[in-house]
Amino acid sequence: MPYPVPPLGICLLAQTIKHKYQVKVYDSLFDEGKNLISLIRSFNPDYIGLTIRNIDNMIIDSTDYYITDIINLFIKPIRQNSSAKLIIGGSGFSIFPFELFALFNADYGFIGETDENLLLLLDCLENNKPIENIEGLITKSSERGKLKRRSNAGEIFNLHFSEIDKHIDFNPYKSRGVYSIQTKRGCRHKCIYCTYPLIEGGICKIRTPESIAEEIEQAYHRQGFITFEFVDSIFNDPPGHAEAICRALIKKNIKIRIRTMGINPQHCSTEMFKLMLKAGFTQIDCSPDSASPAMINNLKKNFTVQNLYNTARLIKEYNIPAMWFFIFGGPGETETTINESLDFIDKYISTDDMVHITTGLRIYPGTDLHCLSINDGIIKNNTNLLMPPVFYISKQLNKEKISHILKTIALTRPNCIPASESKPDPEMLKQALELRKLRKLDEPMFRTLLRIRKSRNKI
Numbered sequence: 001m002p003y004p005v006p007p008l009g010i011c012l013l014a015q016t017i018k019h020k021y022q023v024k025v026y027d028s029l030f031d032e033g034k035n036l037i038s039l040i041r042s043f044n045p046d047y048i049g050l051t052i053r054n055i056d057n058m059i060i061d062s063t064d065y066y067i068t069d070i071i072n073l074f075i076k077p078i079r080q081n082s083s084a085k086l087i088i089g090g091s092g093f094s095i096f097p098f099e100l101f102a103l104f105n106a107d108y109g110f111i112g113e114t115d116e117n118l119l120l121l122l123d124c125l126e127n128n129k130p131i132e133n134i135e136g137l138i139t140k141s142s143e144r145g146k147l148k149r150r151s152n153a154g155e156i157f158n159l160h161f162s163e164i165d166k167h168i169d170f171n172p173y174k175s176r177g178v179y180s181i182q183t184k185r186g187c188r189h190k191c192i193y194c195t196y197p198l199i200e201g202g203i204c205k206i207r208t209p210e211s212i213a214e215e216i217e218q219a220y221h222r223q224g225f226i227t228f229e230f231v232d233s234i235f236n237d238p239p240g241h242a243e244a245i246c247r248a249l250i251k252k253n254i255k256i257r258i259r260t261m262g263i264n265p266q267h268c269s270t271e272m273f274k275l276m277l278k279a280g281f282t283q284i285d286c287s288p289d290s291a292s293p294a295m296i297n298n299l300k301k302n303f304t305v306q307n308l309y310n311t312a313r314l315i316k317e318y319n320i321p322a323m324w325f326f327i328f329g330g331p332g333e334t335e336t337t338i339n340e341s342l343d344f345i346d347k348y349i350s351t352d353d354m355v356h357i358t359t360g361l362r363i364y365p366g367t368d369l370h371c372l373s374i375n376d377g378i379i380k381n382n383t384n385l386l387m388p389p390v391f392y393i394s395k396q397l398n399k400e401k402i403s404h405i406l407k408t409i410a411l412t413r414p415n416c417i418p419a420s421e422s423k424p425d426p427e428m429l430k431q432a433l434e435l436r437k438l439r440k441l442d443e444p445m446f447r448t449l450l451r452i453r454k455s456r457n458k459i
């Protein structure tokens with residue numbers, strides 16, 4: 001949820017190693033483990049790589065927790081049916097590498113971006129060469145704090161075209177899903193709760209706009225009119241990168257739909273939104289987290305309230321469908337600061353756009369919020385943050401108070417959706433698909449779902 005996302009990371013790895021090794025990608029999203037063992041038996045691999053993307057859904061009042069399923073549906077059957085070495089990686093894994101490595105009883109693990117380092121590991125293992133110096137690699141003898149993390153220095157990097165649709169069956173993704181594209185790695189910002197710099201590195205490096213446009217054009221020629229999505233933590237950073245990608249895409253003159261997460265208010269301009277519309281953007285996500293000056297400061301966001309107002313004004317002016325993301329309950333949050341965010345939502349966000357509100361901040365190891373939570377006495381130095389997930393809630397509020405505020409917000413503002421209600425029920429989804437077909441609606445799915453929600457609640 002909220003829609004099927006294809007396994008980009010593992011497809012990139014398959015592309016990297018396929019010239020030297022036979023490789024098959026198993027996509028669990030629609031199959032949920034059913035055909036995994038028959039594939040393993042027929043392919044009989046020497047190594048099995050597992051990508052652990054999500055650990056939980058990060059929702060405080062309706063937490064879905066995925067680790068137990070991962071163990072029961074995948075790890076145990078793999079171990080029972082194969083003696084292949086188990087290699088683990090992925091963004092979820094990279095946040096809790098030692099905990100998950102032990103829990104899964106893996107043979108090898110990689111923190112963060114891996115690509116050629118996987119090739120290096122396989123070549124070392126195949127040729128009995130030492131593996132100690134491979135960056136980002138965890139083995140059974142690795143010790144916390146002594147790990148050689150991968151340095152992500154450099155401004156420009158090349159990436160294999162993932163060719164997702166050649167590795168997995170892309171058909172189920174065509175109607176509601178997307179074709180994922182990564183245009184950069186690393187985040188240089190310092191939001192107090194965020195894991196992105198820990199997963200991807202704290203220095204931003206970019207792909208060339210030409211190679212990104214070329215990758216999209218090639219996928220378009222294979223798949224036709226589909227939706228592409230940029231998966232960068234922030235799309236419009238460093239300044240100018242988003243515009244350059246749009247210009248390269250406009251030159252290709254292809255008819256595609258594009259969406260992106262991570263529109264950051266700091267570098268939004270008329271020029272950027274004009275180019276985005278021309279390139280094919282039909283939907284964006286904007287995640288200010290708060291519109292209260294005090295909270296923007298406390299969360300160490302990189303933009304000002306003026307940047308935020310300007311961005312919201314441009315989104316309205318250019319009528320770009322947008323999903324907005326707010327988090328209530330961070331350090332220093334009070335009813336007053338929540339009201340400041342609500343004022344902004346009321347004045348600046350179209351009621352056709354969705355406002356997704358999360359309560360509390362998931363505490364992750366290695367973040368500033370982790371230190372702050374220890375200092376505030378919310379957790380201890382050695383609190384296990386993996387399971388169950390631990391959330392930070394401002395001392396001035398509490399979970400019940402925020403829940404109550406959220407309920408009132410949702411009742412009076414039809415487009416404001418608390419995170420716990422963001423998963424549309426199957427009936428609503430069915431209704432939305434029928435409505436889209438009947439009225440030939442071309443709008444983003446979230447807008448159709450909002451229409452149904454409004455009519456259900458008779459608002």
Ligand code: B12
Binds near residue numbers: 001003180232
């Ligand atoms: C983009 C994104 C989204 C987009 C996805 C759009 C899309 N088209 O893919 C949206 C907004 C939809 C989304 C939704 C969700 N997301 Co999200 N998302 C991300 C984000 C920013 C990037 C993921 C990505 O595609 N990276 C690009 C690829 C190329 O990198 P990669 O997968 O990490 O792969 C590299 C390495 O990890 C490694 N690697 C990967 N696999 C393997 C396997 C092996 C064997 C090896 C050796 C190495 C390896 O090599 C790869 C290449 O270098 C990450 C944070 C981050 N910076 O990683 C969060 C992140 C993965 N999301 C997260 C979560 C929780 C979710 C949701 C569950 C939220 C929710 N409540 O709904 C949903 C789940 C969606 C789903 N169906 O899976 C969490 C997961 C942690 C957790 N607590 O579980 C993350 C880490 C963010 C965070 N909070 O820290 N997400």
